[in-house]
Amino acid sequence: MTAADARAVIELDRVDRYFGAHPAVLDLSFRVMEGEIVALLGRTGAGKSTALHMIMGVLEPTRGTVRVEGLDPYAQFKALRGKLAVSFQNDRLLPWRAAWENVALGLEILGFDRETQRDRAIQWLENVKIVGEENVRKYPHELSGGMRQRVSLARALCVDPELVLLDESFSQLDHVTSKALRTDFTELVRRLGKTCVLITHRIDDALEMADRILVLAAPAKLALEVRVTPALRSDSDWLEAQHAAIAAAMGGEDEGEAA
Amino acid sequence: MSTRIDPETAAGLEPPAPAGAERNYFKRDLFASIVIIALIAFAMEAWSWVAPVYIMPSVVLTGDEILTILGEDYIHIVTTILRLLFAVAFSLVTGSLIGVIMGIVRPAEPFIKALVVIFTGVPALSWMLFAIFWFRGTEERVFFILAVILIPFYALNVYDGIKALSTDLVEVVETFRPSRWQVFRLLILPHIVPYILMTTKSIIGYAARMTAFAELVSVNTGMGARMGLAQDELNMQGVIGWTILLVIVNLGVQAIVAWAEKRLLKWRPEVSVR
Structure with a gap:
């Protein structure tokens, strides 16, 4: 696909979001094109998560417009069913569902039959390197932190969404697990041609994964x-120079970034 | 006191006790129960040597009475069990629904909550007397007494359960844009199951006692009513025999609830604190 063919999957146009008198987002405009991996990078409190919540459609902008796939994600909440999926900082697995059932959550909501749910969930668990009947039947508390996050990513991708949103999805994992998961995820998303927005406060994560970095x-x-x-x-x-420039734009590195 | 955190395990929690350890606990508890039962039986027997039969009958006499009850009066045991199970099942469904409505329908919450709290303050004896005045049929009386006492327990616990629902889980389910029914079925219902089971476990013994008490004061069938009859006839072995059977019914129902809990909550990690 050439740049000229690509269409905008996300469009934010002069968006403000206030909580009371406090502005969390001010005059934010950007576009994310189809197949692109874009990192929204900023320190804690920079408004990244607020921007993400507006893209998800769970928060209404105070001013300006947000469009996802040409639709208003807040006003047309249900119209984006199956088109976007989110993976969060903590895995947020439903504790009463086995690994494969957690992955199949979106498919169940979309109305797929039980057999299809199971087949596709197990396939996606294999894609994120969780294999074996024993592992797919495990409950969340029986999985390691890294495995739970892999299940969470498989759950997001299993519904075959146009857009994948990652909210600090790798930040709670140890360095080695986080690195492995980032590499696997980036490869997978690029191979599938998915559009992806990655929220992070880690400059290295953004430089490693994204095609474009928007520093807030x-x-x-x-x-x-x-x-x-x-x-x-x-x-x-180049990486060193960008790292310094980004850190300066962010107003300094966030806590834990140096690690 | 310190919580033991095992870095080897996935969630930082201790792994569940192995099946062998669980069997050992069971054996230990069974042995302790047998010892206590034997001591109570010995105390009763010793007392019966010095007391008249209407104060403390011998163990043999009480055993004979139990066999007679099981042979001739078993229908009263069945009646009480059915009354208990039906009332608990009805209260579970109705109370849980009320709890869910309290938890998710904001405008209704304060009104239903006030009503439920007021109901919990009414003494059980008052409900029994109201039932005698309001209902002619015996089954209606017992059912009303049990339901009106048990429903608030379910309603308040399920309400608390919904209030404890993690916003993180709500958010993750909502990202898939579910219908309200799907939110209830996939998120709220499984989340409140532990609260429903916990309530059942807590109230089942109380409910069994309330059933017998309601039968004693308002009807002439069931274990409570037969205990009343035994008391009128100064039949102490009958009173003790019915009491022992009530304890067995109570323990049996509690065992069923414990089994259901184990089956339905197998997803919960076992946490131990030392």
Whole structure:
């Protein structure tokens, strides 16, 4: 697909969101094109999650317009059924459902029969490297943190959404697990051609995964935009320079970033 | 006191006790129960040597009475069990529905909550007397007494359960844009099952006693009514025999609830604190 063919999956146009008198998002505008992986990067309180909640359609903007697949995600909430999926910072697995049943949650809501749910859920668990009848039947408390997050990602991807939203999905995992999961996820999303918005406060995560990085400074205003290509990603000097520029735009690195 | 956290396990919680350990606990508890029963029987027997039969009959006499009840009066045991189970089942469904409505319909919440709380303050004896005045049929009386006493327990516990529902889980389910029915079926209902079971476990013994008490004061069938008859006839072995059978019924129903809990809540991690 060429850049000219690509259509905008997400469009935010001069969006403000206030909580009382406090602005969480101010005059935020950006577009995310089909098949793109975009990172929304910012310090805690920069308004990233508020922006994400507006894209999800669970929060209404105070001013401006949000469009997902050309639809207003808040006013036309049900119209986006099956078109977007979210994976959160904590896995948020339903404790009473086995791993495969958690993955099948979206399919069940979309009305797929039980057999299809199970087949597709197990296939997706394999895609995220959870294999074996014993593992797919395990309840969340029987899985490790990394496995639970993999189940959470499989649950998001299982409904075959146009748009995948990741809200700090890798930030609670240890460095090694997080790295492995990021690599697997990025490969999978690129292979499937999914559009993906990644919310993170970690500069390295954004540089590693995203095609484009939108740096937000509190309240969520676009402070910097960085395009990343595979060639640039392997250029350590460029990465170092961008890391410094992004950190400056964010107003300094967030806690834990150095780790 | 410190909570033991095992880094090897997935959730930072101790793994469930192995099946062998569970069997050992069962054996230990069974042994303790047998010892206590034997001691009570010995105490009764010893007392019967010095007391008249209308104060404390011998163990043999009481055993004979129990066999007579099981042979001739078993229909009263069945009647009481059916009354108990039907009233508990009805209260479970109705009370849980009221709890769900209290939890999710904001405008109704304060009114239903006030009503339920007021109902819990009315003494059981008052409900029994109201039932005698209001209902002519014996079954209606017992059913009314049990239902009106048990429903508030379910309503309040399920309401508390819904209030404890994690907003994280609500949000993750809502990302898939479910219908209201799907939210109820996939999220709320499984979430409140532990609260329903916990309530059943807590009230079942109380409900069994209330059933016998309601039968004693308002009807002439069932274990409670037969206990009343035994008392009128100064038949102490009858009173003790019915009491023992009531305890067995109570334990039997509690065992069924414990079995249901184990089956339905197998997804819950076992946590131990030392």
